[in-house]
Amino acid sequence: MSNNRTSQFSFKLAAPQAYAVIVGVKLLEIEKQQTNGMAVSSLVLGILGVVLNLIPILPYLLGILAIVFGTMGKKTESGKGMAVAGTILGGIALAMKVVFWLFVIAIGGLNY
Structure with missing residues (x-):
C-alpha cells in the first residue's frame, strides 16, 4: 500500500x-523580438567592406552604405550594437582605402 x-x-x-x-x-x-534589418545590413556591409578592401570600387560603396544603414539602424533599440559595429566597420573600410591610396602614392613617388 x-x-x-x-x-x-x-x-x-x-x-x-x-x-x-x-x-x-x-x-x-x-x-x-524582431531583428533590426538596417542594423544587420550595416554589419554585413561593414564586414564585406573591410574584407574586400583590395577590390577597386566596391569598398567605397560598401563603406558608405554601412555607415548610412548603421545610422538609420541606431534609431531603434533592437540591434543597436550591430548598427554601431556596422558604422565603425564602414568607417574602417573607407579609412583603409584612403591609407591604401596614400601608400600607393608614396611608393610611386620613390625613385628606384
Whole structure:
C-alpha cells in the first residue's frame, strides 16, 4: 500500500512540471523580438567592406552604405550594437582605402 501512495505522489509532481515547460515555451515564442534589418545590413556591409578592401570600387560603396544603414539602424533599440559595429566597420573600410591610396602614392613617388 505504501508503494501505491509513492507512485501517486510522484505522478502528481511530474504533471505540473511538464505543464510549466509547455507554457514556458509558448511564452518565449510570443515574446520573440524582431531583428533590426538596417542594423544587420550595416554589419554585413561593414564586414564585406573591410574584407574586400583590395577590390577597386566596391569598398567605397560598401563603406558608405554601412555607415548610412548603421545610422538609420541606431534609431531603434533592437540591434543597436550591430548598427554601431556596422558604422565603425564602414568607417574602417573607407579609412583603409584612403591609407591604401596614400601608400600607393608614396611608393610611386620613390625613385628606384
